[in-house]
Amino acid sequence: MSRYLFQRLIATVFSLFAATLIAFLASRLAPGDPIRLMLGDRAVSSQVVHQLQQQYGLDQPILVQYGYFVRNALIGDFGTSYYYTGKPVLEVIAPGIWVSLQWESLSLALAVFGALVLGVLSALKQNSWLDHLIMLFALSGISLPSFALATFLMVIFSLQLGLLPVAGLDSPAHFILPCLTLAAQPAALLARLLRASMLEVINQEYMRTARAKGLGEMAVILRHGLKNALLPSLTVLGIMVGRIMAGSFLVETVFSIPGLGRIGVQAVVERDYPVILGITVLLSFAFLFVTFVVDLLYGFLDPRIRYA
Amino acid sequence: MNRNSLISLALVLLAIMLVSACAAPTPPPAPPPPAGATVAPTSAPQPTTAAQPATPKVIRMRITRDPKSLEPGLFSELITGYIANDMHAQLLRFDDKNQPVPYIAKSWQVSSDGLTYTFNLRNDVKFQNGRTVVADDFVYTFTRDLDPRVKAAIGPTDFSNVKGAKEYIAGTAKTVEGFQAPDATTFKIVLTQPEPAMLMRLASPFTAVIPKEAVVDGKPQWKDKPIGAGAFRYVDWQTNVKVVLEANPDYFLGKPKIDRLEYVVVPDATTAIAQYQKGELDIIGVSGGQLAQVNNDPTLSKELKTFPRAQLTFFVLNEKRVPAFKDKRVRQAFIYAINRQQLIDKVMLGDRYLATGYVPTGISEAVPDEKAYPYDPAKAQDLMAQAGFPGGKGFPKIEFVTTSDEGSLAEALTAMLKSNLGIDVTVRIGESGDVLNGLWALDKWDIVSWGWTADYPSADNWLYQLLYSKLDSNFASYNNPDYDKLVDKALSEMDSAKRIADWQTVEKMAHDEAPMIPFGFAKNLFLVKPYVKGFSASMMGPNKFENVDIVK
Numbered sequence: 001m002s003r004y005l006f007q008r009l010i011a012t013v014f015s016l017f018a019a020t021l022i023a024f025l026a027s028r029l030a031p032g033d034p035i036r037l038m039l040g041d042r043a044v045s046s047q048v049v050h051q052l053q054q055q056y057g058l059d060q061p062i063l064v065q066y067g068y069f070v071r072n073a074l075i076g077d078f079g080t081s082y083y084y085t086g087k088p089v090l091e092v093i094a095p096g097i098w099v100s101l102q103w104e105s106l107s108l109a110l111a112v113f114g115a116l117v118l119g120v121l122s123a124l125k126q127n128s129w130l131d132h133l134i135m136l137f138a139l140s141g142i143s144l145p146s147f148a149l150a151t152f153l154m155v156i157f158s159l160q161l162g163l164l165p166v167a168g169l170d171s172p173a174h175f176i177l178p179c180l181t182l183a184a185q186p187a188a189l190l191a192r193l194l195r196a197s198m199l200e201v202i203n204q205e206y207m208r209t210a211r212a213k214g215l216g217e218m219a220v221i222l223r224h225g226l227k228n229a230l231l232p233s234l235t236v237l238g239i240m241v242g243r244i245m246a247g248s249f250l251v252e253t254v255f256s257i258p259g260l261g262r263i264g265v266q267a268v269v270e271r272d273y274p275v276i277l278g279i280t281v282l283l284s285f286a287f288l289f290v291t292f293v294v295d296l297l298y299g300f301l302d303p304r305i306r307y308a
Numbered sequence: 309m310n311r312n313s314l315i316s317l318a319l320v321l322l323a324i325m326l327v328s329a330c331a332a333p334t335p336p337p338a339p340p341p342p343a344g345a346t347v348a349p350t351s352a353p354q355p356t357t358a359a360q361p362a363t364p365k366v367i368r369m370r371i372t373r374d375p376k377s378l379e380p381g382l383f384s385e386l387i388t389g390y391i392a393n394d395m396h397a398q399l400l401r402f403d404d405k406n407q408p409v410p411y412i413a414k415s416w417q418v419s420s421d422g423l424t425y426t427f428n429l430r431n432d433v434k435f436q437n438g439r440t441v442v443a444d445d446f447v448y449t450f451t452r453d454l455d456p457r458v459k460a461a462i463g464p465t466d467f468s469n470v471k472g473a474k475e476y477i478a479g480t481a482k483t484v485e486g487f488q489a490p491d492a493t494t495f496k497i498v499l500t501q502p503e504p505a506m507l508m509r510l511a512s513p514f515t516a517v518i519p520k521e522a523v524v525d526g527k528p529q530w531k532d533k534p535i536g537a538g539a540f541r542y543v544d545w546q547t548n549v550k551v552v553l554e555a556n557p558d559y560f561l562g563k564p565k566i567d568r569l570e571y572v573v574v575p576d577a578t579t580a581i582a583q584y585q586k587g588e589l590d591i592i593g594v595s596g597g598q599l600a601q602v603n604n605d606p607t608l609s610k611e612l613k614t615f616p617r618a619q620l621t622f623f624v625l626n627e628k629r630v631p632a633f634k635d636k637r638v639r640q641a642f643i644y645a646i647n648r649q650q651l652i653d654k655v656m657l658g659d660r661y662l663a664t665g666y667v668p669t670g671i672s673e674a675v676p677d678e679k680a681y682p683y684d685p686a687k688a689q690d691l692m693a694q695a696g697f698p699g700g701k702g703f704p705k706i707e708f709v710t711t712s713d714e715g716s717l718a719e720a721l722t723a724m725l726k727s728n729l730g731i732d733v734t735v736r737i738g739e740s741g742d743v744l745n746g747l748w749a750l751d752k753w754d755i756v757s758w759g760w761t762a763d764y765p766s767a768d769n770w771l772y773q774l775l776y777s778k779l780d781s782n783f784a785s786y787n788n789p790d791y792d793k794l795v796d797k798a799l800s801e802m803d804s805a806k807r808i809a810d811w812q813t814v815e816k817m818a819h820d821e822a823p824m825i826p827f828g829f830a831k832n833l834f835l836v837k838p839y840v841k842g843f844s845a846s847m848m849g850p851n852k853f854e855n856v857d858i859v860k
Contacts, residue, residue, distance in 0.1 A: 030741075030742075031741070031742040031745045031746070032739070032741030032742055032744065032745045033741075033744075033745050033748070036744055036745065036748050037741055037744065039465075044465055044780075044781075045779070045780055046780050048465065048468075049780075051456075051477075052459070055456055055459055056459075083376055084374075084376060084377065085376060085377055085382050085458075085459050085460075086458070086459060092547070095546075095547045095548075096547075096548070151578060154579070154582050155582070158582060158586055159582055159585060159586060162586075165586070165588065166579060166582045166583045166586050166588055167574065167576075167579045167582070167583055167588070168549070168572075168588075253575050253576055254576050254578075254579055255579065256549075256572075256573060256574045256575065256576070256579060258546065258547060258548030258549045258573075262548055262575070263548065265575075266373055266374065266548075266575075269740075269741065271741055
C-alpha cells in the first residue's frame with residue numbers, strides 16, 4: 001500500500017509539472033502581448049513597451065521564464081498578476097477558490113443524485129415510456145451546449161416566471177440555475193452509465209439469491225443491485241469532477257459567478273500569464289487529488305482490487 | 309474504521325459542504341426585489357453612513373469586467389476609468405464641449421514658451437479621510453505614476469515630457485524636477501518641450517490625486533481602502549462581483565443626490581440585458597451585438613440612450629504588406645467601393661455614425677460639415693484602372709482581418725470589394741488579443757478592422773497617433789513628410805484657436821489622402837431605467853454620477 005502511495009505521489013508531481021509546462025507554453029505561444037493589451041489604445045512607443053516588458057521579465061527566453069516560474073512556485077510564490085497590477089497571484093485566486101468549491105460541489109452532488117435516481121429508474125423500467133423519456137433527457141443533456149441551456153433556464157425561470165434571480169451568487173436561490181446548468185451534462189452521462197450497469201447487475205445470480213432469501217424489493221435493489229452497479233461508475237466520478245471544473249469556465253461567465261473559472265477566462269483574455277499558471281496548478285492539483293481519492297476508494301469498496 | 313463508517317463520514321462531509329454552500333453567501337443576503345419595485349437596495353444599508361433615509365437611493369450599473377485597480381494612475385482602460393471618475397478628483401475636468409475647465413484647480417496659467425503650467429488650487433477640497441488636498445499631493449501622485457516599481461501605465465505615456473522624468477525613471481534622480489509645489493495651493497509642472505495636450509491629460513480621471521498616507525510605501529498597494537477626493541467614497545470591492553461606493557458628504561461640490569453607486573461586474577451581454585429586464589441592474593452599456601434584441605423590444609427600445617463617443621473605427625490599409633496601397637488612387641477606390649452607410653445600417657444595426665473623416669464629430673478640432681466619401685462604384689473602378697488595376701487585374705489577393713463580433717461585416721465588405729473592384733479578399737476572424745498583436749507588429753495584416761479610442765478629446769489622438777510616420781501606432785505605415793510637417797505644426801501650437809485651425813488643415817489633408825478607410829464614429833449606448841434622472845455621457849464615457857438622481 002505505501003509503495004503504491006509513493007508511486008502515485010511521484011506520478012502526481014510529474015503530472016503537475018506537465019500541466020504547468022503545457023499551460024506555460026500554450027499561453028506564451030498564443031499570439032497576443034500582455035503589455036499591449038494592458039496599454040489598450042495608447043500610442044506608446046516600442047521603447048516604453050520594451051521597458052515594461054523588462055519590468056515584467058517578459059524579455060527573457062521562454063524556457064528561462066519557465067525556470068523562474070518553477071523555482072518561485074516551489075516556494076509558493078506564483079508572482080504578481082499583470083492585470084491587477086502588483087497583486088500577488090494567490091490573492092487574486094483565493095476568493096475564487098471558496099466560491100468555486102461551494103457551487104461546484106453542489107453541482108456535483110446534484111449531478112450524482114440526479115443520475116442515481118434517473119439511472120436506476122430507467123433500468124428498472126427498461127423499455128417503458130419512462131425509460132425512453134429519461135434517456136431522451138440524458139441524450140439532450142449530453143448534446144445541449146451549456147450556454148444554450150443557461151439562456152433557456154434564465155428566460156424561463158427568471159424572466160418568464162420571475163421565480164429566480166438572473167445572475168450572481170448573493171442568496172441560496174442564486175445557486176439553482178447555475179448548478180442545474182453545470183450538473184446537466186455530467187448527470188446525463190452518469191445516468192446512462194448507471195442504467196447500463198444496473199441492467200447488467202439485475203440479471204446476476206446474487207440478485208436472485210437475495211430475492212429468494214425473502215428480502216424486500218427495495219433492499220434488493222439498493223443493497224445488492226445499486227451497490228454493485230455503482231462500482232464502475234465510481235471511476236467516472238473523477239472524470240465528472242474534471243468536467244465540472246472545465247464547464248465552470250463558461251457557466252461562471254454566463255451567470256457572473258466570481259469563481260476560478262471566471263478569473264481564468266479573464267486571465268486568458270488579458271494574457272495574464274501568472275494568473276493562468278496559478279489556476280492551472282490549482283485545478284490540476286485538485287483534479288489529481290480527486291482521481292487519487294477515487295482510486296483509493298475503489299479498492300476500499302471493491303475487495304477484489306488490491307494495491308500491491 | 310470500517311467501510312460503512314467511512315462512507316457515512318464521507319456523506320456527512322458532503323452534507324456539511326452543501327449546507328455551508330447554501331447558508332454562507334459571500335455578501336449579506338438580500339431580499340429579492342419585489343415585483344414591480346423600481347429601486348431596491350441589494351444589501352443592507354452600510355453602518356458607516358449614519359442617518360440613511362428609509363430607502364437608500366442606489367444605482368446599480370453594469371461593468372463588463374473587474375476593475376484593474378482603484379488607483380487612478382493604474383487604470384488604463386475605459387471601463388474601470390468610470391469608477392475613477394466617481395471616486396477621484398483631478399486638477400481639471402471636461403465641460404459639455406469637451407474642453408478642460410477648473411475642478412480642483414481654480415485657475416491656471418501657461419507660460420508663453422508653453423513649458424511651465426501653474427495651477428492655483430482650491431483650498432476646500434478634502435480627501436475622503438478628512439485631510440485637505442494640497443499641492444504636495446499632486447507632486448506625490450504624479451511622481452508615483454512615474455515610479456517603475458508601481459508599473460503605472462499612465463506615467464511613462466502622459467508625463468514623458470516632464471522635466472526630470474527620464475532621470476527619475478532611470479533612477480539617477482530621487483525626485484522629478486518638473487513637479488513642484490511652491491506653496492500649499494500652487495502646483496507647477498515644467499516640461500522639456502511644449503505639449504498642448506497637457507491640459508487635456510490633466511482633465512482625465514487617470515491623473516486624479518491620491519493621498520500619500522493611503523499607500524503602502526514603495527508598493528503598488530493601498531494600506532486598507534482606496535481614498536480619493538471625488539463625489540463618492542469607497543465602501544467595498546468584491547473581486548469579480550462589484551465595487552460599492554457611497555455618497556461623499558464632504559465632496560467639495562456638494563453631496564451627490566443618490567446614496568450609493570454599485571458597479572456590478574457582468575461579463576456576459578445577454579445576462580446583463582436579462583438582469584436589466586428583471587430589475588437587477590439600473591444602467592447597462594449595450595454593444596452592437598445586442599441592438600437587434602433591444603430594437604425589437606418595445607420597452608428596451610424606449611429606454612435606449614445614445615451618446616457620441618470619442619472613438620473612430622476604421623479599416624487599416626497596410627502599405628507595408630500591400631505596396632499597391634501606397635497609391636492614393638487605390639486607397640480612394642477602396643473607400644468609394646464600400647457602401648459604408650449600408651454596412652452601418654444593415655449589418656451593424658446603427659451602432660455607430662458614418663465616419664466622415666478621422667476626427668469624430670463633437671471633438672473641437674473636427675472639420676464642420678465634412679462630407680464623407682460617397683458610395684460610387686463607377687468612380688472606384690475608374691480610379692483602379694488609372695492605378696493600373698483595371699477590373700482588379702493584377703491586384704494581389706489580400707486578407708481582411710477582424711474579430712468574431714464582426715464576422716458578418718467581413719462577409720458583406722469582401723463581397724462589395726469583389727463585385728465593385730474585382731478583388732479577391734479572404735477573411736480571417738481572430739481573437740482580439742491576436743488581432744491586436746498583429747496590428748502592432750505592423751507587417752502581419754493586409755486590411756484589418758480596428759477602433760481607436762481617445763485618452764482625451766483631442767484630434768491628435770487620431771491624426772497624430774494613427775497617421776504620423778514615426779509612430780508605432782501608425783498601423784497603415786502611411787509615410788508622408790508633408791503630412792508629418794502639418795502635424796508637427798499643430799502639435800506645437802499653443803494658441804487654442806490657431807491649434808484648432810491647424811488640426812482642421814491636417815484633417816482635410818488626411819481626408820483627401822485617405823491613408824485608412826474611416827468607418828464609424830462610435831456611439832455610447834446605454835439602457836437606462838426611466839426612474840434614473842440626469843444620467844448622461846460625454847464623449848469620454850458616462851459623466852460623474854454627482855448630479856444623477858432617482859425619482860420614482
